[in-house]
Amino acid sequence: MHKPVAMALLIGSAAWTMSWPANAGDWNGFSVGIGGGYGMANTRIDGSARVPDSGLDAKTDGLPSSGGLFTLSAGYDHRLSQSLVAGAFVDYDFSGIGAASTYEVGNQISAGGRLGYLISPSTLFFSTFGYAHTDATNPSVGFVFGDTGDGKRSFDGYFVGGGAETLIGGGFSVKAEYRYTSFGSEGDKLAFSPDESISSSSKPAIQTARVSLNYRFGADEQGQDSGSPPAIAITSDWTSPYIGLGGGAGTADTRVGSPDEVGSTDLGSDGGLLFFTAGYDYQLNSRFVVGAFGDASFTHFRYKSAFGVTSDPESMSETLDNNFRNLLMIGGRVGYLTSPGTLIFVSGGYANAGLGDTRVSFNVSDAPGESVTLDGQRFSGGFVGGGIEARITDALSLKAEYRYIDFGSEDMSMSAASIPDVIFARTTFDPTMQIGMLSINWRFGAHSEPAAPLK
Numbered sequence: 042m043h044k045p046v047a048m049a050l051l052i053g054s055a056a057w058t059m060s061w062p063a064n065a066g067d068w069n070g071f072s073v074g075i076g077g078g079y080g081m082a083n084t085r086i087d088g089s090a091r092v093p094d095s096g097l098d099a100k101t102d103g104l105p106s107s108g109g110l111f112t113l114s115a116g117y118d119h120r121l122s123q124s125l126v127a128g129a130f131v132d133y134d135f136s137g138i139g140a141a142s143t144y145e146v147g148n149q150i151s152a153g154g155r156l157g158y159l160i161s162p163s164t165l166f167f168s169t170f171g172y173a174h175t176d177a178t179n180p181s182v183g184f185v186f187g188d189t190g191d192g193k194r195s196f197d198g199y200f201v202g203g204g205a206e207t208l209i210g211g212g213f214s215v216k217a218e219y220r221y222t223s224f225g226s227e228g229d230k231l232a233f234s235p236d237e238s239i240s241s242s243s244k245p246a247i248q249t250a251r252v253s254l255n256y257r258f259g260a261d262e263q264g265q266d267s268g269s270p271p272a273i274a275i276t277s278d279w280t281s282p283y284i285g286l287g288g289g290a291g292t293a294d295t296r297v298g299s300p301d302e303v304g305s306t307d308l309g310s311d312g313g314l315l316f317f318t319a320g321y322d323y324q325l326n327s328r329f330v331v332g333a334f335g336d337a338s339f340t341h342f343r344y345k346s347a348f349g350v351t352s353d354p355e356s357m358s359e360t361l362d363n364n365f366r367n368l369l370m371i372g373g374r375v376g377y378l379t380s381p382g383t384l385i386f387v388s389g390g391y392a393n394a395g396l397g398d399t400r401v402s403f404n405v406s407d408a409p410g411e412s413v414t415l416d417g418q419r420f421s422g423g424f425v426g427g428g429i430e431a432r433i434t435d436a437l438s439l440k441a442e443y444r445y446i447d448f449g450s451e452d453m454s455m456s457a458a459s460i461p462d463v464i465f466a467r468t469t470f471d472p473t474m475q476i477g478m479l480s481i482n483w484r485f486g487a488h489s490e491p492a493a494p495l496k
Contacts, residue, residue, distance in 0.1 A: 067259065068126050068165065074114040074216065076253025079445065080138045081107040081292045081475050082146050083309035084177075087228070088241040094353040101346035104243075105294040105309030106146060107473075108137035112251055126157040126165055136175070138247065146245055147176035147193075151200055151222070160431040163208040164383045166439060173200045173222045177245060196245060198224030203479065205429040205441045206255070207379050214255045215385065217429055219443055219477030221290060222247045248292045248311065250443040250477060252427070277435050277484075279324040279384065285440070287480025288315050293342050293365055295396075295472040296450075310344040310365060318480055322376075330376040330384055338368040340394070342474075356405070363399040363415075365472075368392070370424060370444070382432035392424045392446045396470065399453070415453040415468055422448035430482075438482045446474040 084104040090097040116130030131152040139145035153171015160166055176195050204218030228242025292311035320334030342365035349358040372390015379385055399415035428442030450471035 067257075068118050068120050068159070070257060070259040071117050072115070072214075072255050072257045074116075074132075074253040074255035075112070076114075076216075076251055077109065077111050078249055078251030079107070079109050079475065080136070080146075080247050080249035081105065081294060081309075082138050082245050082247040083292055083311050084246070085226075085244040086241070087226075087243075090239045091237060093236045096351045098349045099347070103309030103311070103344045103346070105292075105307050106139050107294055108139055110137065110149075110249060110251070111135040112253060114253060114255070124159045126159060126167070127154065128157075129154045130169075134249075145178045146247060147178065149173060149175040149222070149247075153200065157206075160433060160439060161380060161382050163380050164429070164431045165206045166431065166441070167204060167206065169200070169202040169204070169218065169220065171200055173198050173224070175224065175245070177243065194227045194243070196224035196227055198222060203441070203477075205431065207383050207385065207429060207431075208257075209379055212257050214257060215252070215379075216255055217252050217427070217441065217443070218250070219290075219441075220249050220251070222249070246311065248290065248475065248477070250475065279322045279330045279378075281484045281486050282321045283319070283438075283482045283484040285318040285480040285482030286316075287318065287440075287478055288313065289476050289478035290314070291340075291342065291474055291476030293472050293474040295344075295470055298469050298471075308344045308363070310342040310363075312340070312342040312365075314338045314340040314368065314476065314478075316368075316478070316480070318482070328378050330378065330386070331373065332376070333373045334371070334388075336368075336370045338370075340366050340368045342366075358404045360402045361399065364397045365394055365474075366397060367395040369394070370446075372424065376430070384430045386428060386430065388424075388426040388428070388442065388444070390424060391421070392448065393419055393421050394446075394448060394472070394474070395419050396472070418451045418453050418470065420448035420451055420470070420472060422446060428478075436484050438484065440478075440480050440482060442478045442480075444476050444478065446476070448472045448474070 082105065086101050086104050088099045112132050112134045114130055114132035116128055118126050118128035120126050131150070134149040136146055136148050151171055151173045153169055155167045155169040157165040157167030174195070174197050176193055178193050200220050200222040202218050202220030204216060206214050206216040208214045223246045224244060226242045226244040228240060230238060230240035290313050292309065295308045295310070297306050297308055316336050316338035318334060318336045320332055322330050322332035324330050343362065345360070345362040347358065347360045350356065370390060370392045372388055374386045374388040376384040376386030396418055398417045424444045424446040426442055426444035428440060430438050430440040432438045448471070450469050453468050453470055
């Protein structure tokens with residue numbers, strides 16, 4: 042699935058649902074869903090080769106791949122109390138998460154459970170967890186000794202995630218989820234003699250964002266189940282300034298090449314973020330809200346790789362590491378109220394991120410080590426996203442959002458530690474990034490007049 046198609050499906054499907062009338066309903070029962078999304082994977086690769094008195098070792102924490110997915114799901118939910126919902130589900134992803142190097146994460150099946158809290162009768166915030174299985178093609182790509190297996194391996198692992206689901210009427214709901222999936226390490230080893238062997242292993246980790254349209258069987262035709270929690274008394278509209286704190290996770294794929302485009306490689310990194318947000322929303326009418334915001338994030342997305350060769354008594358090693366940090370975003374959003382307290386929105390704007398110094402260290406036997414530094418750089422670009430925000434009270438709200446960021450390329454200068462004032466090469470970095478975010482927000486100056494009823 043091509044990137045523009047995947048992003049349009051992920052972001053645009055939320056906007057498509059705006060034509061449905063809002064309606065509360067019964068969260069008990071079976072459901073089926075269809076949807077799509079976008080994923081980015083980082084795969085750890087380890088390899089070694091051994092012959093008498095010599096050896097080679099290589100490791101990277103970030104062989105990246107990315108692409109779209111189409112998903113089918115089925116599940117069952119049961120309300121434990123007025124506010125708590127538990128469920129079990131299974132989904133199957135038709136995956137297009139691959140890389141130019143032909144590394145590809147295959148179709149994936151996931152089975153697990155979820156536990157959710159009803160912010161309102163029609164809006165559920167939830168966490169998910171469970172088992173996942175996938176196949177990958179050419180998981181050993183990129184090593185000098187080639188693929189030691191048949192080009193395909195099966196992986197088992199676990200996933201954790203979180204998201205929000207809101208009922209939109211007629212038995213239908215819209216669900217958005219951000220999910221992290223970690224698979225166990227799988228590999229091959231060929232032993233030619235007690236002293237001669239070659240081996241490789243790979244360990245994929247995938248972060249996906251997905252949106253689905255679901256049909257819930259047996260929904261109350263009157264739109265309100267008698268055991269639902271009481272509706273939140275929203276006494277103000279969405280017009281107000283706000284501030285918020287939140288956290289999230291994400292992954293990045295950085296294309297590295299020379300300015301003259303002769304040769305390139307990709308570095309994958311992932312990690313977490315903490316952020317502060319401030320903004321202002323204006324409610325245009327009973328259904329539509331527009332707003333502007335700014336976010337400042339402390340980000341830690343790290344990449345590291347190592348390569349070593351020994352030929353007794355000589356040895357040589359090389360390590361490379363870098364780290365994204367300090368992500369800033371300024372943008373706007375347009376939202377649709379599925380109920381007075383629940384907003385589905387799309388967002389977009391400007392993004393700026395800092396990449397710290399990239400250090401490449403060399404060591405040869407007992408000689409003093411040398412290091413080469415690519416000076417840190419800030420990258421500017423744009424983002425698109427979407428999410429769900431629900432009011433807990435007049436002043437407090439909970440917001441879940443996904444963003445995809447495309448940064449422009451920047452040339453980074455290279456210098457050696459022994460002669461730091463001399464620049465002897467330049468390298469082009471071109472990163473893209475995706476993040477899932479969850480924040481709690483405080484709204485100022487709530488209106489004393491009741492919010493306008495939905496029409």
